[in-house]
Amino acid sequence: MKRYIIKRVVHAVFVVWLVATAVFFAVRLVPGGPARAVFGLQSRPEVVARFKEQYGLNDPLYEQYFNWMSNLIVGDLGPSMTQSAQVSDLIMQTAPRTLSIAIVGLVVGISISIPAGILSATRRRTMVDYVATVASFAGISLPAFFIGILLVLVFGVWTNLLPTFGYVPISEGLYPWFRGIILPGIAVGGPYAAIVMRMMRGSLIDEIREPYMRTARAKGLSSRIRFYKHALQNAMMPVVTIAGIQVALIVTGSVTVELVFGIKGLGRLLVNSMLQADYATVQGTIILVAITMVTINLIVDLTYAYLDPQIGYESDVA
Numbered sequence: 001m002k003r004y005i006i007k008r009v010v011h012a013v014f015v016v017w018l019v020a021t022a023v024f025f026a027v028r029l030v031p032g033g034p035a036r037a038v039f040g041l042q043s044r045p046e047v048v049a050r051f052k053e054q055y056g057l058n059d060p061l062y063e064q065y066f067n068w069m070s071n072l073i074v075g076d077l078g079p080s081m082t083q084s085a086q087v088s089d090l091i092m093q094t095a096p097r098t099l100s101i102a103i104v105g106l107v108v109g110i111s112i113s114i115p116a117g118i119l120s121a122t123r124r125r126t127m128v129d130y131v132a133t134v135a136s137f138a139g140i141s142l143p144a145f146f147i148g149i150l151l152v153l154v155f156g157v158w159t160n161l162l163p164t165f166g167y168v169p170i171s172e173g174l175y176p177w178f179r180g181i182i183l184p185g186i187a188v189g190g191p192y193a194a195i196v197m198r199m200m201r202g203s204l205i206d207e208i209r210e211p212y213m214r215t216a217r218a219k220g221l222s223s224r225i226r227f228y229k230h231a232l233q234n235a236m237m238p239v240v241t242i243a244g245i246q247v248a249l250i251v252t253g254s255v256t257v258e259l260v261f262g263i264k265g266l267g268r269l270l271v272n273s274m275l276q277a278d279y280a281t282v283q284g285t286i287i288l289v290a291i292t293m294v295t296i297n298l299i300v301d302l303t304y305a306y307l308d309p310q311i312g313y314e315s316d317v318a
Contacts, residue, residue, distance in 0.1 A: 012298045019287065020072060024065060077287075087280050091281075091284055095288065098254050101257065104189070106192070108186055109250070121205045135194070142191070143191070144253030165262040166261075167263045168180040184261045203238050247296045251289060
């Protein structure tokens with residue numbers, strides 16, 4: 001099992017390095033280079049020359065790569081190309097906001113999807129199943145930003161129960177932070193919950209129909225043991241996989257949801273940086289997103305191995 005964990009961690013580090021390398025060279029393959037992209041193709045040569053000197057773009061490509069990668073390892077993403085600030089500072093200012101939305105959305109999604117999927121599977125063809133199925137189809141069909149707009153109308157315009165614009169840092173109090181972040185969290189967690197709920201329902205129904213469940217009943221095992229120890233545990237394995245992969249839905253959904261709720265998070269930083277051709281900030285933001293996704297996939301792999309120890313064992317043998 002230890003060897004399996006080490007292999008997964010090494011693989012995760014390799015993927016992050018690969019993404020960082022691809023981003024580095026992609027930026028420098030822009031027609032005219034980053035300098036022309038920032039100032040335009042008709043910019044004055046002296047302005048471009050000064051910009052290249054400032055950001056080390058006159059150095060050989062391999063030297064630029066070595067210096068950039070060395071700085072990246074210690075967390076130095078360099079200065080922004082369009083703002084008088086370090087990229088790491090810009091990310092540190094915006095990442096907690098996006099992370100707050102993602103965490104709340106994940107908690108909302110998991111807390112709704114798993115119980116709803118279990119109820120829908122164990123009470124098939126009842127009103128509970130029909131309501132859960134319709135709600136899941138609506139969640140899958142409606143994009144996160146549209147759900148956000150509906151929440152703004154209901155809780156902001158019509159009832160004025162919750163704030164619908166801006167972000168309150170958690171340092172100003174847990175309750176004000178939660179009041180300001182719950183609606184964006186629900187907006188991104190809704191589609192996520194719908195997908196995971198459908199997977200939970202289908203996976204659990206398949207497990208309940210398996211022959212080993214009839215065998216367990218014939219052996220005299222109680223319904224509680226049959227359900228929780230056998231059916232539910234086995235049904236959770238594909239659910240964990242899809243739940244981890246679909247975290248990308250929360251990350252991407254946060255970009256548009258931030259615009260709806262007026263939150264200056266990581267998504268808005270990335271969009272604005274792309275529009276302003278601030279490639280240093282684009283690089284840093286994409287790498288952070290890549291690290292986040294790789295870390296989530298690593299957690300999913302380790303959770304999968306925990307649920308089925310044979311995975312880790314077989315990987316060690318291989």
